[in-house]
Each structure stands twice: as C-alpha cells, then as structure tokens.
Amino acid sequence: MRTGDGNDPDLTxxxxxxxxRDPSRRGLLRLSAGAGLTAGFGGALPAALRAAPAAxxxxxFSTAAATGIVKPLxxxxxxxxxxxxxxxxEAMRGIGDLTPVDRFFVRNHVxxxxxDARTWRxxxxxxxxxxxxxxxxxxxxxxxxxxxxxxETITSFIECTGNGRGFYASQQGQEVSGxxxxxxxxxxxxxxxxxxxxxLRRAGITRAAVDIMPRGLDADYxxxxxxxxxxxxxxxxxKAMKDVxxxxxxxxxxxxxxxxxxxxxxxxxxxxxxxIKWLGDIQVSDAxxxxxxxxxxxxxxxxxxxxGGTAPLTRMNVKSAFxxxxxxxxxxxxxxxxxxxxxxGGGRVRRVEVSDDGGRTWRPxxxxxxxxxPRGWVRWEFPWHPRRPGRYELLARATDETGAAxxxxxxYNTLGYLFGAVVRHPVTLI
Numbered sequence: 001m002r003t004g005d006g007n008d009p010d011l012t013x014x015x016x017x018x019x020x021r022d023p024s025r026r027g028l029l030r031l032s033a034g035a036g037l038t039a040g041f042g043g044a045l046p047a048a049l050r051a052a053p054a055a056x057x058x059x060x061f062s063t064a065a066a067t068g069i070v071k072p073l074x075x076x077x078x079x080x081x082x083x084x085x086x087x088x089x090e091a092m093r094g095i096g097d098l099t100p101v102d103r104f105f106v107r108n109h110v111x112x113x114x115x116d117a118r119t120w121r122x123x124x125x126x127x128x129x130x131x132x133x134x135x136x137x138x139x140x141x142x143x144x145x146x147x148x149x150x151x152e153t154i155t156s157f158i159e160c161t162g163n164g165r166g167f168y169a170s171q172q173g174q175e176v177s178g179x180x181x182x183x184x185x186x187x188x189x190x191x192x193x194x195x196x197x198x199x200l201r202r203a204g205i206t207r208a209a210v211d212i213m214p215r216g217l218d219a220d221y222x223x224x225x226x227x228x229x230x231x232x233x234x235x236x237x238x239k240a241m242k243d244v245x246x247x248x249x250x251x252x253x254x255x256x257x258x259x260x261x262x263x264x265x266x267x268x269x270x271x272x273x274x275x276i277k278w279l280g281d282i283q284v285s286d287a288x289x290x291x292x293x294x295x296x297x298x299x300x301x302x303x304x305x306x307x308g309g310t311a312p313l314t315r316m317n318v319k320s321a322f323x324x325x326x327x328x329x330x331x332x333x334x335x336x337x338x339x340x341x342x343x344x345g346g347g348r349v350r351r352v353e354v355s356d357d358g359g360r361t362w363r364p365x366x367x368x369x370x371x372x373x374p375r376g377w378v379r380w381e382f383p384w385h386p387r388r389p390g391r392y393e394l395l396a397r398a399t400d401e402t403g404a405a406x407x408x409x410x411x412y413n414t415l416g417y418l419f420g421a422v423v424r425h426p427v428t429l430i
Contacts, residue, residue, distance in 0.1 A: 011238035018311035070112050070257045071102065079184065083108040086184035093323040093339060097155070097369070097376060098251055099187035106258045107160045107185060109221045109231050113278055117143040117254075117262035121280075122246075124199070128209030128237070128284035138281065139203045143262055146248060149194040149202075154245060154268065156375035157343055159316050160185035161271040161298055164419030171424060172409055176416030183321040183423060186343070188376045191266045193247035196240050200284065208286040209237045214265055217280035223292075230280070233273055233293035234312075237284075243268055246279065268375045269345040271313045273298050300413040316345030317420035318406050320352060320396035324427060332389035332429040340365070342398035343377035354382045355395040359408065359422070365396070374401075386429055393424040 011017045069085055079086040085106040087099070095103075106112075123138035133139055166180035179185075200212070215232035222228070235244070245266040248255060255261040260277035267274040273293055283289065299309030320342040330336060342349045349372065353362040365380040372378045378398075386392065399405040410421045 011236050012242055014236065014239075014314040015311040017236045017238070068111050069106050069108065070114070071106075077103045078105075079182075081179045081181070083111060084179050084185075086181055087187065088325070089182075089184060089321050089323050090325045090328070092341070097373070097379070098189055101189075101251060101253075101256055101259070104187040104189065104250075104259065105160070105185045107272060108218070108258070110219045112258045113218050114257055115217060115262055115278060120262050122146070122199075122263065123281040124203040124284060125281065126284040127286045128206055128212070130204035130206055135281075135283075141199065141202075143248070146194050146199070146246060146263065149198055151192055152195055152245060153190060153192045154243075154266065154375065155188065155190045155373050156266060156268040157186055157188045157316075157377060158266065158272050158275050159187075159343075159345075161273060161313055161316070161417045162415070162419075164319065164423065165416035167419050167421065167423055168412065168416050171421070172412070174412045176412075176414060178416050182326060183319060185272075186319070188343075188373075189250050190252065191245055191247040192249035192252075193245045193263070193266070196244040196246050196265070197242070199246060200240065200282075203284070205237070205241075205284055206286070209284050210287065211235065211285045211289040212237060212240045213283040213285065213289045213291065214276040214279055215281050215283070216276050217278040228292045231273075231276065231293060232291045233276065233298070234289040234291065235267070235274060239267070239270075269315055269347075271298060271316060274314075297415065298417070300417060301415060302411070302413040304411045305413065313417060314345075316343075317418050318342070318344040318346065318349070318398050318400050318404050319420055319423075320398045320406065321423070322394055322396060322425045324394075324425060327426045327428075329428045329430050332386070336384045336386070338382045338384050338394065339379070340382070340396055341377045341379050342396065344398065344400035344402075344404065346404050347401040348372050348374045349378040349398045349400050351399045352378065352380045353397055354384075355397075356384065356386065356392050358393065359395055362397070389429045391426065391428045393426055395422050395424055397422045 073080055073085050077091045087103050087105045091103050120143050122141045125133045125135045125138035162178050163181050163185035164183055165178055166182050168174045168176045211234045213232050213234045215230050220227050220229050246263055247266045248263050250259055263279045264277045265275045294312040298313045301309045322340040342352050352365040354365050355362045365382040368379040397406040406420055406422045
C-alpha cells in the first residue's frame, strides 16, 4: 500500500480505506448489521470470522480468576456500570496531565483475565506474512522477546467510543443502547512498549498485506445468546505501521490487569475498541478482514446513515468536561475558579469557551498547558462570578487545530457513539 505521494489515498483513515477495499463489502455489511455476523453467514463464514466454541478458552486465560474488575472501585472515584467503571470527573481535580491508574476508567466486554507474563505468548499468523504461517503454526514472541526490542514511550488518551452516550437520552431525548456513560470513559496515560511496525517487520510482513486483526485473551463475548468469540477488530496495515504501540507499561509500571496486562495495543487518537487489551494473537492478511467489531458494532447506524452503516469508526471527536461533581452544589455569593479538560482525536485543542447562560454568551477559558500534547488533553480554568443563588447549567465547548468544534446537538445513531455535543453540566449555588 503506497501512501503520502500526493496521488494515493490516505489508507490510515478508515473511511478512505473503506472506499477502496474489497468492493463486495456492502453485501457483507448489510447482512452483519441486520442479523448478526455468524447468523448471517452460517457455515460459509471464513474461519477467522467464526466465533470460537465456548469451551475453547485460550491457554493463558485464568477462568478461575476472572471475577470482574480487579482493582478497587471506591464510589468517590468511580461510577460502576456492570463490567465497566466510569471515572468521576471531580476525582481529577488537582491531578496533572496523566490519569492515575487508580482512577483510570475500565471498559470490559467480559471479566478481566489474569495472565502470567512468563507464559504469555504473542502469535502472528496469516497470508500477509512471508510463508503464510497458519493459526496452528504461528510466529511466536514471548514477553522477554518484546522487552528485547527498542522501546518507545508515548502519552495518549484512550476513550470509549460510547463516552457521553447517556446524553443522547438526557439532553436530546433519544433512546440508544449501550452503557450510559457521561464523560468519564476517557483517560490519558504514558504508555511504554514496542512499535507494532517493528514486530510486524520481524515477523515478515509482506507488501501484499492489507489488514491486521488483533485479538484479545479475554473470554468469548456473548451478545443476546450469540457467541461472538474473543474481542477482535481489524486495522488497516497503513495505520498499524504508522504509530501503533504494543504497550507493556502504563505510567511507569507494568500494565495492571484491568488495563491489558501483560501487553495491549495503543492506537493513538482512535476509538478505544481499536486498542485491544490482553493481546494474544494478530492475524495479518492479504485480503480485507471483518469481525462483529467493525461490522455490527462501531459504525453509525440510524435514519441519517446509509444501509449497513457508515465506515468503521476511527478518530474520536472533540469533548470537554468540568472537574465538578455532576449536579453538585457550590457556595453562593463568592467567586469560583472552575477547572476542566478538553481533548480531540483530531489533534491539539486550540480554544475552549465557557457559558453559564445556556449558550447565549461565551467567554474564553485560560489554558493551563502552554504546549499541550496533541494526543492528550488541555487543562483549563475559568473564573466564574455568578450573580445570584440558584440552579445553573455550565457549558464548555472546545475547538481543535483542524477547526472541528463541539456543536449544540449531534445526529442520532442507534448505538449512541461519538456524542460530541456541548454537555450541559448542572450545578446549584446555595
């Protein structure tokens, strides 16, 4: 795949890639979006797309230890959502650029597995590697093998694609499916690991490769009684070779279990599902790859979108959050300095504005970071002089370096992805 010469499409962008990949894809997507991937294809589905039998748990997966989220979830730090845990924004007040592990959100499809790094192996296989090694005879790397590669450290946010989903209902009156996050399904960490491109080259990736499919070692995911197998989602080779990290450290320490120990992907600025945790194997293919996580899920479906949905979602959008309790109280008759953070998958946030009158007037917030990380967030503050006690809605909107800004509303989609509108944060002065 050639990119960057002025004539070729940018195949690191999934929407562009979708237009030039397998021309038969739309038939596949119509079936998978409507009836479920395995149901739609039955026995004709390629082996790489079929759900693994329930009994075929990966050898490195400890089913006895898989009891949900491992780390403590004190209520002053988290809101629990089943197998997921959302960071409370007031818990980030006074914290620096990085989200501490003890308050980093958790997004799990199933329970957190406990995996021993000493016995863990990363397996690469498929028709996009020299010699086309099969899944039964893969190229294998141990944890120590990865430590032997040159390391790289990046600071990047990871964000659930459904972050802000709850506001489709509470602000727009639209019912959607999925975890009703507010804005706490995002965190910024310093990740250390190995470039995925280095491992792919060592494994013998060929010029014919077009897609990779990373797969986690968590247990099979069952949706409404249908076993969809382990979580996996394709990436274009152009993106995989550009800036993706195989991370084994988070904020200067080995990855904790809930965040992908021993090794996870970090795909900067992209939807969180791309950053597969508990990485177990990677299929490298000379043909386009599909899974429920790029056909049934993580596309936009609804009246405003084409049949089969949009192209698979990639970059996250612009968002802002106040470091305040939701629907909390503040003392009246005094000056307040409000704090918050804004971030974008499109790059650096250039401007943040705040309103306390429903968006009729806006005033600029002051950035606390002189040179914000384009893969992180901007911390800001805003002096607030409310005139009287009572209930207020605080609004913050950001604009990134591409010119993308937070709108007043966003189009409806059935799965509640990418809520990027201005959030109306309630607060009462007493």
